[in-house]
Amino acid sequence: SAELHQPTGRLQQGKPTLHLFLSLLVSHRAGMSMASLSCFFPTFLTSAESSSHVPVTFTPSSPWMDALWEALLTFGTMLAVLVILDSQRRQTLLASCVPKFRLQRIHRSPSTTSSSSDDERRDAPLEDQASPLISERAPLSLCHHSVEEGKTKDVLLSIRRHALQKCYSEALATYDRTDGCIGNEGGNIWSMLLECAVQASEFNRCEKFFEKIRASSAPSDRDFLNMVCFFAEGQDATGLLQLLSEVASSGCKVSGLILNRALASCTSKNALHLAEILIEKHSSCSMSAMDVVGFNTLMLGYARTGSTAACIRVLDRMQTVGVAPSETTFGILINACIRAKEYDLAKYAFKQIRSFGLTPNVVHCTTMMKGFLRIQHLDEAVALFEEMLKSETMKPDLITFEMIIRALSSAGSTDKAVEILQEMKSSGFRPNEHLFNVVLKSCSMKRVKAKKIFDVLGRLGNWGPRSWNGTACILMKALTATMPCEAAIDALLTAPQFIELLPKASVYVELAHYCANAGRGPETIKVYHAMARSVLCGDIWADQNTNEKLYSSCASVGQEAEAALIFQRLENSRSAADTKVRSA
16 A cells, blocks of 8 residues: 555556556455444545546446455455445446446346246347346446446345454444445344344443344344343343243243353453343243252352352252252362352362262362362372372362472472372373472472482482473572582582582582572682582583573672683683684
């Protein structure tokens, strides 16, 4: 568009350029909605005229006419563009289009002639087969009338297309541009517009569209669902009661699926009193009987509000009407009790699962374990976890493993955490680096000997973590809990497990940073010396950024002079290596 608007005569390059641009303009593949097209197209015409100094006319011989016709014919939006043109251009375009309409037979009105006339027209030449409404002999006003009739059909098709593509706002915008051209002959278009209004959260339109539905036909169960969404948005119990009364009198059949979706709409908008009305009145309104999904939906709504008493009432109501609860029912109930910190009630609900002939699953057990850990009943959580390991129907999943390992590590139960971590690996789950560090951190919860710390490090390293970010600081914290910082540095820098598993220069950066923060100047420079030895021996590689970080840590604790010498040695070594690589 920007190129075509330049005063370089591009608009006069002829039909191909115009055809390409107009094809993109009317095509939804270019991402332009009909709302954008209706605003942009007249502006483009005006801008095109001013930039090219050539009036944009629609004559049979003009490149504009050919390009526009081919683009519109390609994408089937002729009538939509006629709607958005001003009246003068529309009349001109219609007059220019008459021969092309006759040849392409784009618009055909319903035939009102006899079958013999149809046979004669079918055998006639192509030019004589065109519809009388758009024939060359018909007056222009009659052609315009046929286009206005086609306009309604095109609007309906456009709205349907947008609705099917879930472009709800575009469908409503199309309706707004042509308000008044859709009558009762629109059929279920009003139902579609009602759903578009609900999905686009334009609830101020719902009552108008529902009145149109009433005037054209009896509301369907989809209309009932959309109006329930409307009343739930406004917390309108009176309107819902009137709707239910109308549904009962009209004999509209509401399926169980629609009823469940209506309940879900009420609970999602915290309109639980409306959900109760639906359940209370459903039997008198030709609705399907309540099933377990509907009751679960209602219970979930109460669970979100933290009302465990209401959840229990829903469970009692299910038993009263003969609907058996499911595993999902108890999952919702147990989770509601845990969130409300009613742990005794959660235990009772967990025990009731088997009394209904159901089997606890991993979700039930994980939720109960979460409750045990919140009240620091670690023994009960571990006992439940071990029961899950023995069961065939509630094997622990990744979430369960991580939850119990973190709880044990936080409590300082390193051995048990490592044991479960090994079980996790045997069950086919791969622990991440953060979980390894959590287990290592448990060594600092209690005073643990250095030998055991490195033993844990070695066992974790055998399971192949991909990286050890933050591990050096964790080990230093664990070691300094049992020995002086200088001894911890010596133990760490000479430990085979550490050297084998953590050969990266970033580990020395972590150690130096840890020592500098503790105000340990000698230990900080010792770490820098250790890294320099590894770099000069070729065990690790340190770039300029790493070298600068070590120097900064040492300088911050008064070791600037010695750190400068190490820095220069490493920079000279790196420069020599770079020169050797370039020469090779």
